[in-house]
Amino acid sequence: MQHMAVMHKTTTLLLLLISSSLVRCTEQGVSQESKDAEEDSKWFSGAPEMQDLAHLSWEYVHELQCWLWPEKCDEMKMERADWSWKSFGWNALADLYTTVTSLTDPTQGTVLNNLTGLQWDLEQRVHGQHLAVKQILSSVKRFLQEDESKKSQVLSFHGWTGTGKNLAVRVIAENLYQNGLRNRCTKVFIPQLHFPHQSHMEAYKVQLGKQITQISSHCAQPMFVFDEADKLPAALLEPLLPIFKGDHQTRSILIFLSGIGSKTINEITLNFWHAGRHREVITLNDLEEPLKAAVEHHGDQLIAWQLLKEGLIDDFVLFLPLERSHVKMCARDVFAAQGLPYTESSLEKILQELVFVPKNERVFSAHGCKHVAQRIYSMKP
Numbered sequence: 001m002q003h004m005a006v007m008h009k010t011t012t013l014l015l016l017l018i019s020s021s022l023v024r025c026t027e028q029g030v031s032q033e034s035k036d037a038e039e040d041s042k043w044f045s046g047a048p049e050m051q052d053l054a055h056l057s058w059e060y061v062h063e064l065q066c067w068l069w070p071e072k073c074d075e076m077k078m079e080r081a082d083w084s085w086k087s088f089g090w091n092a093l094a095d096l097y098t099t100v101t102s103l104t105d106p107t108q109g110t111v112l113n114n115l116t117g118l119q120w121d122l123e124q125r126v127h128g129q130h131l132a133v134k135q136i137l138s139s140v141k142r143f144l145q146e147d148e149s150k151k152s153q154v155l156s157f158h159g160w161t162g163t164g165k166n167l168a169v170r171v172i173a174e175n176l177y178q179n180g181l182r183n184r185c186t187k188v189f190i191p192q193l194h195f196p197h198q199s200h201m202e203a204y205k206v207q208l209g210k211q212i213t214q215i216s217s218h219c220a221q222p223m224f225v226f227d228e229a230d231k232l233p234a235a236l237l238e239p240l241l242p243i244f245k246g247d248h249q250t251r252s253i254l255i256f257l258s259g260i261g262s263k264t265i266n267e268i269t270l271n272f273w274h275a276g277r278h279r280e281v282i283t284l285n286d287l288e289e290p291l292k293a294a295v296e297h298h299g300d301q302l303i304a305w306q307l308l309k310e311g312l313i314d315d316f317v318l319f320l321p322l323e324r325s326h327v328k329m330c331a332r333d334v335f336a337a338q339g340l341p342y343t344e345s346s347l348e349k350i351l352q353e354l355v356f357v358p359k360n361e362r363v364f365s366a367h368g369c370k371h372v373a374q375r376i377y378s379m380k381p
Helices: 002-028 030-041 048-068 070-079 090-104 115-125 130-146 165-176 198-218 234-245 262-274 284-298 303-309 324-337 344-352 372-379
Strands: 152-159 186-189 223-226 252-258 315-319
Touching: 115 130, 115 165, 130 152, 130 165, 130 284, 130 315, 152 165, 152 234, 152 262, 152 303, 165 223, 165 252, 165 315, 186 198, 198 234, 234 252, 234 303, 252 303, 262 284, 284 303, 284 315, 324 344, 324 372, 344 372
Parallel strands: 152 252, 152 315, 186 223, 223 252
Antiparallel strands: none
C-alpha cells in the first residue's frame, strides 16, 4: 500500500509538471522555446521510462497545438526539436524518477543470471524458433560461464516481424536481471525515439557515449538492446567501441534486432517446406552465409554492415517465419496470461482473421504473432 501511495503521488506530480510545461510552451510560442532548448532536447539522459514518455508525448502535444492554432501548425513542424522539458528541468525529473524507483523497488540493479530459467522460458514461450533458442542459450552460457576474459557479447537478431525477436530479448532480461528490462542495468534504444534526426547525429553520439558510460559505471553486467538496427546509422558505432575494447571494465551484452535478411530467411524456409523437409532440420549453416550477404548488400551506411565488417558480431540469431501451429500457440499463451477461457474454435477464429503468405500456399503468418493479442482483446465482451 505504501508503494502504491508513493507511485500515486508521483504520478500526480508528473502530470502537474507536464501540464505546467505545456501551458508555458503554448503561452510563449514554440519557436523561441525550441531555439533555447535545442541542444538539451536532442537527447534525454536519465530515467528510461520518463525519457520515452517525453519523446512520445510530443506527438500528442503537437496534435493538440495544431488543433488549437491550425495557422501555426506548419511553422511548429518546421521549428520544433524534440519535446523539451527545459521549463522545469529534465535533470530534476530524472532525479525524481530515480528517487521513487529506489523507494518502491530496492532490487534495481540486481543480476540473476538464471540459465535454467532462461532455457525453460525460451523453450516454452518462443515458439517455432529452434535455431534462435539454441543459439541464445549457447551464446549466453558461453558468455557467463566459459569466457571470463571477454568484455562484451554481441548478438545480432534477424527475422521477420512478429517472429519473437523482442520476446526473446524480454526472456533474456527477465532471467538475467531482477525486473527484466526495468532493471537499471538494461537499456533499450529505439531509432525513431532516441535518434530521430540525422542532423543531430553528433549530439546523439556524445549522449549515447555518456549513457553507456553511466550505466556501465554502476553495473558489472549491463545489457544494451538496439531495436530496429536496420535503421541505425553507422556513425553510432563510434560511442560503442569502448565496450568492444573493454575500456569500461564491465562485461556487457549487446543485442541488435534487425529485419535485414528476413526475406532471405523466409525464402530458404519456404524452400525447405516445398521440399517436404521439416523446418527443424534447418541449421545455422543453411542460413548464415546468405544472411551475411544480405547484410553486405543492405548498405554501408548502417551499423549492421559496420558490425559485420569489423568482425564485432559474436553470434547471429536467426528467427524463422511462423506457421499456423506456432501462431496458435501464441494465442494460447495470451489467453492463459489473461486468465481467459478458450476453445479450439476460438483459436481457429483468431487464425482466420490473420493474413498468411505466400498467397497461394498460405504457409507463414504475415505478421507472425504480432497481432494475436489485439485480435483476442477485440473478442472480449
